[in-house]
Amino acid sequence: MKNIIWVLFATALLMTACAEETTDKGKAGEVTDKERTEEPAEDTSNANKNESEDGNKERKQPNQNGTAQEEVIEPEYKIDENSSVVPINKEGNEKVVLLTIDDVPDGHALNMAKTLKNLNAGAIFFVNGHFLETSEDKETLRQIHDMGFEIGNHTYNHVYLPDASTKEQEEEIVGLNDKIEDIIGKRPQFFRAPNGANTDFTKQLAKEEEMVTMNWTYGYDYFEPYMDAEKLTKAMVTGKGPEVDVPYSLLKPGANLLMHDREWTAKALEDIVAGLRDKGYEIVDPDSIQTID
Ligand SMILES: [Zn+2]
Secondary structure: OHHHHHHHHHHHHHOOOOOOOOHHHHHHHHHOOHHHHHOOOOOOOOOOOOOOOOOOOOOOOOOOOOOOOHHHOOOOEEEOOOOOEEEOOOOOOOOEEEEEEEEEOOOOHHHHHHHHHHOOOOOEEEEOHHHOOOHHHHHHHHHHHHOOOEEEEOOOOOOOHHHOOHHHHHHHHHHHHHHHHHHHOOOOOEEOOHHHOOOHHHHHHHHHOOOEEOOOOEOOOOOHHHOOHHHHHHHHHHOOEHHHOEOOOOOOOOEEEEEEOOHHHHHHHHHHHHHHHHOOOEEOOHHHEOOOO
């Protein structure tokens, strides 16, 4: 009984999700991510063992006094230098993908969270501060977080960090963490720079803020040919984007999938998850990923 209570508590504690920022900036900016998209992730993996649909298998037991604490949960995965998700232990299931939603909350994030929740699929919602100005936006973030999704930092204003002064970079990152903490009572544990463009300063700062920095391995929803639910679904599930010069598949164990708070992505999301699962991929639970604290 004690264990059951603990697991429930820990699950509630660790699941967090959220949403992100707005639009034009994000949209325009992220088109430059094309290069990244085309760059195959390093092949870290080999195997596939399909198991459960979510990654919470081997949670550690509570310690002797039974006091629930976040640190008690043993991470199963880590983010490697290519932003892929890899099992920490050899026996871990490598055939997983991580779902991430950027530029949240910009109109569709809450629905996307509901879709994912119904599918029992975890995700990280990378949010922007300029999408969190109104009480309605803040409520949206709270709801996504309360549904158990992970909330990540995607900078306050979605700026291109290499062009910003160190003071601005700090405001973009720490300022957003302060804001998120004000809203959901918790600071983000993951950071993704707009366009994947970090500086030495932001990498260090993210560490000091106890956030794991990640980019992604592929995503297609910000390319014009894939701003369509059906075409996007196919691209995400096959890993191929022939209309943007990716005729080969970027889907492989550990793939870190970039999506956005967009209408066509929201529409495609259920089919994307189903398609990936049909291929034997488990949607990794962000709570099972190693963090810095
Ligand atoms: Zn973005």
